[in-house]
Amino acid sequence: MNENTKVKTIISDKPYSLPIEMRPLWRICLIVISLAVVSRDKRYLDVKKVNILVWMLIRRARWTEYESFLHDHTKDIPLVSVDTAMYKAVEFAIAKEFVTLDAGRVYMTKNADDLYSLLTENGIMEAEITYLTKNGRKLTGLKVKELMGGLL
Numbered sequence: 001m002n003e004n005t006k007v008k009t010i011i012s013d014k015p016y017s018l019p020i021e022m023r024p025l026w027r028i029c030l031i032v033i034s035l036a037v038v039s040r041d042k043r044y045l046d047v048k049k050v051n052i053l054v055w056m057l058i059r060r061a062r063w064t065e066y067e068s069f070l071h072d073h074t075k076d077i078p079l080v081s082v083d084t085a086m087y088k089a090v091e092f093a094i095a096k097e098f099v100t101l102d103a104g105r106v107y108m109t110k111n112a113d114d115l116y117s118l119l120t121e122n123g124i125m126e127a128e129i130t131y132l133t134k135n136g137r138k139l140t141g142l143k144v145k146e147l148m149g150g151l152l
Contacts, residue, residue, distance in 0.1 A: 027089035028098055029119060030054045033129055035099070035108045036116040038136035044107040047090070048144055053136060054086045057128050067131075070138035080147045 034053040039045050045053075056066045068074045090106060093099045098112045119125050 024092045028093045032112045037132040044105045070135050
């Protein structure tokens with residue numbers, strides 16, 4: 001490459017839409033509502049449980065399938081996989097002090113409480129919160145083990 005070659009940078013004002021599933025703040029909100037609704041006063045959940053809850057919340061079209069499994073209406077185990085984007089969201093949430101991570105558990109912080117209050121006061125993620133309220137506590141350790149293929 002010639003040292004005298006000039007590179008012209010072009011910056012466009014054209015918006016580039018990023019799918020909601022890839023937006024870290026959206027995933028952080030899903031993590032926070034999962035912690036707030038499912039853990040209640042405990043204020044923490046196992047990281048595997050958080051992963052499964054967020055996986056389920058993202059896949060709204062399959063909510064009835066997950067609900068049937070959680071409530072023991074079916075023995076068919078729905079697909080749940082490792083979601084690397086969720087782990088990145090946890091890293092961002094830690095960096096922004098929404099959560100802490102210790103011994104495989106994700107803990108809520110004061111910032112998470114504030115975010116959860118903001119979401120509920122403004123009617124944001126109501127369907128997800130309702131779904132978690134109805135089904136989240138049904139995700140027991142045994143259900144986590146079944147969903148993870150017997151691995152814990």
